[in-house]
Amino acid sequence: MMSVLVHALLVQALAGNAVVAKTPTDGGVACLTLATALAAREGVPVTLVSGSGGELSEALVRAPEIGCVSFVGGRDTGAAVATAVVDLGKRHILEQEGLNTWGIWNYSDWDALGALIPKLFDYGKQRCTAYPRFVVQRGLFDAFLAAYLPAVRTLRIGHPLAVEHPDDPYPALDFGPVINAAKAKELDDQVAEAIDRGAVPLYRGTPADARFLPGQDTSAYVQPVTLLHPPRSSPLHHAEPFGPVDTIVLVDTEAELLAAMNASNGALVATLSTDERATFDRLAPHIRAFKIGHGVPRSRGDRDELFGGYGASWRGAFVGGELLVRAVTRGPAGERSPGNFPDHRLTP
Template structure:
C-alpha cells in the first residue's frame, strides 16, 4: 500500500497553528526577529526548503551587522534590568514559560520534524529534555546561585541546528534563570520556527530573550566580539569553533565552545556480542547527526569475525524514511531511526567522501539502498542517505580523522593496546568514547588514556541531563565545562580568585 502524509501534519498545518498561537511572531508571509522586548519585521528573508521532502518552509529573516548591533545593545539594556530580579521571581517566570511549552509540545515537535528532519520520537524527546531539564534547574537554582551574581553582560549563543530545544533553548533558559539576558542566533540550517515559537512563549512571561537570524560571517563581530557581551556559548564544528576561539583570544571573555571530535567505540577482549548488536543499532539515531554520535569502531583484529556478525544485523535493521509517512490516516507516526540528513548538499558531500575512501583502498562492509526507506510516492528524496560502513578508510580520507555527521561508520582493526589507543585518539580529543571489554580493570586502564571527556565501559555515553557534567578534551572543547552546577557557574560570577573547570588551551582544570 502506498504511503500518505499523516493528515494534519503538513507544513502548512504547522505554520498555520504557529500564526494562530503567536501572531506577533509569525506573519502570513514570514517569521520575525525578537529583540528589545519587541518582535521586529526586519532583516532580509531568504527561501528555505525542508530536507524531509523539499517543501518550501519559512526561511530566516537575516539581519545585517548594524541591525544585529542594535539588537545586542537592546539585549544589554534588558540584561541590566533583569539581573536585579529576585531569584524566586526568575524561577516563577521560567516555570510559566515551561508550562506554556509543555502545553504546545506536539507543535514544537512537529516543527522540528519539518525543519531538521527528526523522526517524531526523537523530536518529542528533544522538546521533553529541554522542559524536564530546565525544571530541574528551577528547583536547584537558589542553591546554585547562592553567593554568586549574574555576568556583567548577556550570554551570546551560537549553536548548530541539530538540537534547537534540548541544547540551545535549554541553555538560554538556564542563563536567564541565573540572572542573565540571553541572545541566540538562529541556526542557519534549521530550527527557525521551533525556536521562534518557544521564544514567543517565553517572552510572554517576561524573559529577556533575544532571537535573531543572520550569517555567521556577518554577525560574528557583534555576537562574539561585541564589547558588552558577558559570555559566548558556541556549539558546532571545529572549523567555525576555531574561528570563534581566535576572535576571543585577546578579549579574556568567558566562553563555552563545544566542538566536534571523532567519538570512538573500542572493542578489546570482548564477548557479549548480542548486547553490542543492540547498542550499535542505537548509534544510528538521527543518522549520527549528533555531537555524541559514534561513527568509528576500533576493533581487535582477532575478534573481527565476531564483531562483524554482531554489526551487520544491527545496521541491516535500521529504519529510515519520511518521518510523517503512514499507511492510513489513523496510523501512528512511524518509529524510525532517522529521516533525512540536514540537506541534500550534505548527502552529496558525504557520498563523495565515501566513494573516494573506497577508491583509495577502503573496504565497503555494508552499503544500504534508498529502496529500503519509507517514502511517499514521488517525493523528493535527495536529502536521504542509506547507512554505509567502511573497513580501514585511507588516512588521506576525511572519514579517517573527522566526524562525518551522517550515517557512515568506519572500522579500524588493531592488534595491540597501543594501536587501540592511538586509533581512538585519532582526532586529538573527543566528547565521548566507549570501550567494550569483559575485564573491568583492563577497561578502566584503557579508558584513562582515551582523550574523551566521558568514557563508557560496555555502554555508550551521551551529553547528559541535569546534574551530569559535560565537556571535552583536546580540540573538541574550549572554555568552561557545563552540565549540572557547572553550567550555572559558567554563566555567573563567583569569588574573585575562582577558577572554573574547563579546557582552556594551555591548561585543563577538571571538576572535583
C-alpha cells in the same frame, strides 16, 4: 541543535542575563524562531538573530556588552571564536566536533553489542555524542561483523506518516533525513571518495528499504553506510561525519588501539568494550575523551553530571547542573568553572 541552544539560552536568562542567540547556519530557523517568540512573549529577555556566522560572529563575539559566549560547531570556526574570547578575557563555553570512538579489545559479549548498534543510529547520528568509529581488534573482526551486520540491516529510514493504508500504525523507523540536501550530498561524496581511495564498503542501505510519501522530496535522506579502513586522506578518517556513516579500523596492539581511538585529538565521549575490568581501567586513562563508557555508550548525562570535551573538542568551561549557571554569572573573585582552560583540565 535546538535543544542545546535553547537550554543554554534559558539557563542564561534565568540566571539574570539578557541573551542574544544566533540561529545555526544550517537549519533550525523556524523552530528556534518559534521557541524564542514563546519565550519573549512571556517576558524572557531574549533576542534571536539569523544570518551568516562569517558576518555575525565577529560582532557578537567581540561586542563589549556580551560577557559570555557559548558556541557549538566545527573546530575551524571554534578556533577563531576561542582566539577572540581569550584575547578579550570573556567567559566561554565552546563545544567543537570530535570523533567519538568505540573500541573492541579482548571482548566476547556480542549479543549485548548487537542490541546496542541500532540505538547508536538515533537521530541519524546527527548528535554530538554519536559514535561513528569502531576500532576493532583484528582477531575479533569476524565475530564483530557477525554481531554488527545483522543489527545494522534492521535499520529503516523514511517519513513517519508513510503508511500503506490509512488505518495502519505508524511505520517503525529508526531515523529520518539529515539536516538538508547539501549535507546529504556531502556525506555521499565523502563515502564515494573514500571508496575510490581504498576504503572497503561493508554495508550500504538501499532505498527500497525506506518508507516515503508519494512524491516526497528525498534528497536529504542518507542510507546507513559502513566502511572499513577509510584512507588517511579522507575526512572520514579523522573528522566527525555527523550523519549515518560508520567507519571501522582494525588494530593489532593496544598501542594501535589507543592511537586509532584518539584520531581526532580529543572527543566528547568514547567507549571501550573489553571483558576484563582491569583492562578497561588500564587503557581508559589514555583515551582522549571526556566521558568513557565500559561497554556502554555515554551521553550528555543528567543535569548533575559534568559535560565537556577533551583536547581540541572543547574549550572553556565545562557545564552540567549548577556549573552552567556558574559559567554565565559572577561568583567570588577568581572563581572559574572546571574546564579545558590552560591551567585547569579535568581528566576522564
